[in-house]
Structure formats: C-alpha cells, structure tokens
Amino acid sequence: MDKKTENFLGIDVGGTHVKIGLVDTKGQILQFAKEITASLRENPLGFNLAFVEVVGKYLAKFPEVQHVGIGLPGLVSKDRTTTLEIPAISELNGFDLKSALLEKYPNTIFHLENDASAAAVGELHFGTGQTSQDYLFITLGTGIGSALILDGEVFKGVRGNAMEMGHMLSRGNSRLEPLIGRNGILKIAARMMDTFPEEVGQLAGQELGMHVLVGAASAGNSIALKTFAEVGEILGEAIVSTVRILDVNEIYFGGGISAALPYIMPSLDKTVHQYLSPYYLSDIKMQRATLENDAGTLGAAALCFMD
Amino acid sequence: MDKKTENFLGIDVGGTHVKIGLVDTKGQILQFAKEITASLRENPLGFNLAFVEVVGKYLAKFPEVQHVGIGLPGLVSKDRTTTLEIPAISELNGFDLKSALLEKYPNTIFHLENDASAAAVGELHFGTGQTSQDYLFITLGTGIGSALILDGEVFKGVRGNAMEMGHMLSRGNSRLEPLIGRNGILKIAARMMDTFPEEVGQLAGQELGMHVLVGAASAGNSIALKTFAEVGEILGEAIVSTVRILDVNEIYFGGGISAALPYIMPSLDKTVHQYLSPYYLSDIKMQRATLENDAGTLGAAALCFMD
Structure with a gap:
C-alpha cells in the first residue's frame, strides 16, 4: 500500500x-x-x-x-x-x-x-498554513477541545488522555468549557446586555446565537466586542497556564467559534503578554487553524x- | 566507566x-x-x-x-x-x-x-518509595517547582522548559507560587488570624514561620489547620488542571513545606475528587517524596x- x-x-x-x-x-x-x-x-x-x-x-x-x-x-x-x-x-x-x-x-x-x-x-x-511539528491546537465550539502535537505526534501524556484543556479550572473554579464554550459565550453576552443596556444596539430583539454575535462584533457592536474580549481574557489565562506546563509557543485555534478570533485576539494577546515571561513570548505565534468546517x-x- | x-x-x-x-x-x-x-x-x-x-x-x-x-x-x-x-x-x-x-x-x-x-x-x-517511571513531582518550599517524569525521563515539553506549575494562574489570576509558596502560606495564616482572632491560641505572640505553623497544626490549632486547608484547596485546583493536561495519576510532593502534607492533604484530596472524573481518579496516588532535605x-x- x-x-x-x-x-x-x-x-x-x-x-x-x-x-x-x-x-x-x-x-x-x-x-x-x-x-x-x-x-x-x-x-x-x-x-x-x-x-x-x-x-x-x-x-x-x-x-x-x-x-x-x-x-x-x-x-x-x-x-x-x-x-x-x-x-x-x-x-x-x-x-x-x-x-x-x-x-x-x-x-x-x-x-x-x-x-x-x-x-x-x-x-x-x-492545513494550508505552515505548521511546525510542535504546536498546541485548541478547538473553540460547543465544547473546548485541545491537543498537543509534539515531534509530529499526538502527545498522549502519561496514561493516554492528555490535553483536556476544556476541563481546566478557570475563574471561580468553573471548568473552562462551560465558561467559554458556545453556551458560556452566549451567557457572557446576555450578562453584558443586562449590564450595558444602552449598548445593545443591533442585538435588540434578536435571538442571540453565535452567528449573530460574530456579525454584531464585525459591525462594531460594543456588547459583542466586550463579550469576545472577556472570552479572550479567560482563554488567555488558560493558555498561560498551559504554556507554563508544556512550553509551547505555536498555537492554532479551530472550531466554529474560531471565526470570532479577530475579536477574541486583542484581549487574548494582551493577557498572554501580561503573564508570560520574555522566554515564553519570544516567537509566540497564535492564529486560526486553516481547515475550518x-x-x-x-x-x-x-x-x-x-x- | x-x-x-x-x-x-x-x-x-x-x-x-x-x-x-x-x-x-x-x-x-x-x-x-x-x-x-x-x-x-x-x-x-x-x-x-x-x-x-x-x-x-x-x-x-x-x-x-x-x-x-x-x-x-x-x-x-x-x-x-x-x-x-x-x-x-x-x-x-x-x-x-x-x-x-x-x-x-x-x-x-x-x-x-x-x-x-x-x-x-x-x-x-x-527515593525509598516505589515510584513508577511516570509521575508528577511538586516541590513545596519558598517557591513552587514541578517536574514530570515520563517514561523514566524528564519531560521537556516543546522548547525544553515544561512544568513551571508555580507560574500557573490561580485564584484571582495570581500565580500559584506567591499564593502558596512559603510567603503566601504565611499571608494566608495572617489573614486567618485576623478573621478568627478567637482561634489564634498558641500562635499568639509568636513570630509566624513555617515551623511554628506546622507545629501548631500538629497540636490541632485551628488557625494553622485552616491555613493548610486553604493551601490544599489552591494546590488541588492547580493539580486538577495539570492532571487534565498531562493525564498523570502518581504525584509526589517534596520541598520543606511537604512536611505539612498531613494537614494539606485532606482538602487537597477533596478538591481533586471534586473536579476530576472517575477515569482520572482511578488509582490516583498522592504522597510525600522520600528524599526530604x-x-x-x-x-x-x-x-x-x-x-
């Protein structure tokens, strides 16, 4: 063969x-x-x-x-x-x-x-991007999945199932997945709408879904932008801890919600730069995966x- | 040779x-x-x-x-x-x-x-314990260090410096080390004494140090026990995230503060059982390293x- x-x-x-x-x-x-x-x-x-x-x-x-x-x-x-x-x-x-x-x-x-x-x-x-043989891959979607490619192979950890980043503990000891998986993001948006009712704009009266939210962000809606900024912070915090454990500096984001990466990235990038030392930040690369759907x-x- | x-x-x-x-x-x-x-x-x-x-x-x-x-x-x-x-x-x-x-x-x-x-x-x-060829090692002392032995070798991660658990983000996005390194633990104890002045007992008038605190815990002093209980929670939360990334179920604790492990372990064990699924908890082993000083x-x- x-x-x-x-x-x-x-x-x-x-x-x-x-x-x-x-x-x-x-x-x-x-x-x-x-x-x-x-x-x-x-x-x-x-x-x-x-x-x-x-x-x-x-x-x-x-x-x-x-x-x-x-x-x-x-x-x-x-x-x-x-x-x-x-x-x-x-x-x-x-x-x-x-x-x-x-x-x-x-x-x-x-x-x-x-x-x-x-x-x-x-x-x-x-992929159509040029990955190296070593990178962290994070899927942003209904759930949060992750994987490490190490020397061109799937890193299995000790017992076989490494890289369950979605189950890392994040703010208030919630797992990461309920916080910034699809439903978590919609909850953040709903909270933002309650907190800043004067900024709801085009989101008023719409059924809140991920497409709507991404569309609103691209149109500059501040509720949507604030939502994805918070997602970027929370995701960035988990990435900081993961980078400290794996010493990886090439990171790709896949999954449906990676479409929102342009709105997630500013706060993600800021968070990562806030908490990592120069060694980890040199040549750090974070971008959207290429395969999409x-x-x-x-x-x-x-x-x-x-x- | x-x-x-x-x-x-x-x-x-x-x-x-x-x-x-x-x-x-x-x-x-x-x-x-x-x-x-x-x-x-x-x-x-x-x-x-x-x-x-x-x-x-x-x-x-x-x-x-x-x-x-x-x-x-x-x-x-x-x-x-x-x-x-x-x-x-x-x-x-x-x-x-x-x-x-x-x-x-x-x-x-x-x-x-x-x-x-x-x-x-x-x-x-x-070591005089029987380690396997795969375990997480955490040093509890002035700082918090960690290492993973994987297939009998030091796990280096992608770029060489994996396993900096002391720099993981923990509560309130503080790094783990300032929270539960030596000075962090003394800060927790000071806060407990402020919060529960009626429980200070034998700690009254003593200069607060790690030996004093461990001694007080062994004598049942409730400030000392509450302090180490909080340390166990915070350490447990970091271990939960680390286990989800590395899928490791054998963990040793070294460093001077591992002497306090009997007082840290109850809340540590509880935290780990609270957040990990049965797959991770089967045969999980957490104990003090044997080499000490x-x-x-x-x-x-x-x-x-x-x-």
Whole structure:
C-alpha cells in the first residue's frame, strides 16, 4: 500500500452526526456522507454494533480503502483500541471498538483518536498554513477541545488522555468549557446586555446565537466586542497556564467559534503578554487553524498517516 | 566507566547556597560542602566563572569523579547546555555553562537540569518509595517547582522548559507560587488570624514561620489547620488542571513545606475528587517524596544516571 496515492476513510463521531469522508492524501474530500447519531443509538443493535455496521457500509462502498481514521469525542485508551469515557455517547464507555472493527473487517487498518487530537493531526497534514511539528491546537465550539502535537505526534501524556484543556479550572473554579464554550459565550453576552443596556444596539430583539454575535462584533457592536474580549481574557489565562506546563509557543485555534478570533485576539494577546515571561513570548505565534468546517473529517482521515 | 560503582558529584545551585555532594550510586552522600552564592557573585571573576572555578575545586578534591550533575533554579536550553532565565542569579541568563565547564574540564561529563526536575530524578533513582517511571513531582518550599517524569525521563515539553506549575494562574489570576509558596502560606495564616482572632491560641505572640505553623497544626490549632486547608484547596485546583493536561495519576510532593502534607492533604484530596472524573481518579496516588532535605544534592547527582 502506498500512503501517497491511496484514499482514506475519515470518520468523525459526534453526538449529533457521524460524518464520513472519502479523503485523498492531499486532503480533498472526494465523497461525504453523514449518519444521525441518535438513529444509531436507537438501532436495535445498540450504537456500538450499529456503528460497526455503518463502517462496513462505507468500506463496501469504497473497496479501495485500506486505512480508516476515526475521531472520537472523549477519552480513549492509550493504545487507542478502546473508548473509555465518551460523554455524548455513553454506550461507547469501556468498549473495545478496535477489536470489534477488526473482527468484522480484518483486512482494514483502523486508527482511533480523540477528536481534538484528530483535528490537530489534520492541520499537520492537510492545513494550508505552515505548521511546525510542535504546536498546541485548541478547538473553540460547543465544547473546548485541545491537543498537543509534539515531534509530529499526538502527545498522549502519561496514561493516554492528555490535553483536556476544556476541563481546566478557570475563574471561580468553573471548568473552562462551560465558561467559554458556545453556551458560556452566549451567557457572557446576555450578562453584558443586562449590564450595558444602552449598548445593545443591533442585538435588540434578536435571538442571540453565535452567528449573530460574530456579525454584531464585525459591525462594531460594543456588547459583542466586550463579550469576545472577556472570552479572550479567560482563554488567555488558560493558555498561560498551559504554556507554563508544556512550553509551547505555536498555537492554532479551530472550531466554529474560531471565526470570532479577530475579536477574541486583542484581549487574548494582551493577557498572554501580561503573564508570560520574555522566554515564553519570544516567537509566540497564535492564529486560526486553516481547515475550518471540514476539520473533523479531514482530521480523522489524517490519522491514517500516523503509525 | 561503570555507573554502578563510581561516585557522582551532585551540585545544587540556589540563590543562597551552592551545595556540593559526593554521592555514591546508591544515593549515600559521602562528602558534603556548600559555598555561599552571594560570595561567588561578589567574586571579581563574576558568578559564572567563579562557579566554574568552584566546580574545578571539587573535581580536584575528588579526582575519581567522571560525572557531575548540576541542578539550576530556572530555565535551561532544551539541549541542557545553556542557562536561559535564572531569576535568582541573573548573571547566568543566556550563559553557555556546559561549554564553559567542558573547556576547563574536558574529561568530565556534565549533566545540567532544572532543579525541580533534578529533584524528581533523585526520587526516581534514590527515593525509598516505589515510584513508577511516570509521575508528577511538586516541590513545596519558598517557591513552587514541578517536574514530570515520563517514561523514566524528564519531560521537556516543546522548547525544553515544561512544568513551571508555580507560574500557573490561580485564584484571582495570581500565580500559584506567591499564593502558596512559603510567603503566601504565611499571608494566608495572617489573614486567618485576623478573621478568627478567637482561634489564634498558641500562635499568639509568636513570630509566624513555617515551623511554628506546622507545629501548631500538629497540636490541632485551628488557625494553622485552616491555613493548610486553604493551601490544599489552591494546590488541588492547580493539580486538577495539570492532571487534565498531562493525564498523570502518581504525584509526589517534596520541598520543606511537604512536611505539612498531613494537614494539606485532606482538602487537597477533596478538591481533586471534586473536579476530576472517575477515569482520572482511578488509582490516583498522592504522597510525600522520600528524599526530604537532601533532595537537591541527591537529585543533582542522580542526573548522572541520565543519558
């Protein structure tokens, strides 16, 4: 098999959809499909076996595929065979997924990985920016995920599941994710509207969502700008602590909310400069990841490049 | 040379003293001396060259020594040749110490390392507890240092200086070190005495120091116990975030203030159990390191076992 010319199957398992892409080695998505997670959970087989069947369906559809990468929304075993804690799909907790897949499809090579780590690997292989072999990757979306690429590989920590930045303790000992995940950001915005009613402007009467908020920020709405400034501070504080632990100075932001990065970055940058010493700040690089919406599928496919 | 039978020189460089130990491969300190850091700084040669001379003095005294380990209180280059940011001895900032030593003593092998990492390595080789090859090590003292031993080696992170937990952001965005380093703990105690004057008891009229505070805690003084309970909470919060980033479940505490661990542990343990999920808590182990006062010198000597 030649990893330079074959096509990979990238499968991004999420709480809402299971997304499947046939991806070439340059990162082009040749075919794309999605299955509804809830339907698989309601399948009489149960989610786990129904998912194994779904994989088989696409393997039959694309018989040339030899490598399948699978991104999973939670903790996986260090040997990447077993799903341990998958909050969105609890049926997967403690399931030896790799063995179940290999039992059915013994001639296929499966690469399992946490989804944030998969997205980071996607940026490494398919990103249009020039990443080095060492960077912190943070996904900003409904949840907050993170990964460290160290010497071109996923950093697993001691037991296999390093880099759960979304669970770091932040202000008032809340976890980071509820503070600046999607719902957290909307809560900040609602608080800003209560605090500064005279600045609500174009947000008045609108249903507050992330698109609305980003649009308002781009139009200069001060509630939206204050909201993203607070997000930048909180995110910056978590990055300061993470940089002190990992000594990393190249950071990419993916996920839907990274679209707001222009409004998050000023306070993020200020916070980082406030708390880090010159050693850490020299050559620090923080920017948006390049893969955007396809990061999940491409990241899963990119796992096929890894050993 | 046979690392099983030779003697090492362990040199622990600190802001107050430079401690030098001749250490056998079982961790016995055969000879011990110390030099006053301030005197070396006042030497006409300047600290850096004066230090190189001091190393030569002890190499001449112990001509059998082939390996010298040196623990340094700050940031060192990833290749462990150059001292980068050494706050307590700023002369060392950006100094290629290894080359300076090798130029003078070309037949000796020098192992440079951050001092907290050296202490962690000391526990690995000379500790009387049974460490695994993977653990977090935290020194509690005037400052807060930390290190991760990963697969039996010092985890360096991306650029060489991982594990600066003392600089993580904690409550009110203070760094951890000023909050629960020695002076921070004394501040907490002073605040507790102001808040609960009726509970001051045996602490009344005493000059507040760490020994006094530990003694009072052991006698059940409620100010001292409340103080260490708060230290445990703050330390626990930092450990929660660190565990989420490194996925480590074996933690040792060294440094002088680890003597207070019996009074810190209840709230530390409670905090960790409050914020970590079952995956992280299974088999979690937190206990005092075994080397105590000699950790600096023994840790520096233990570096000689590393490649």
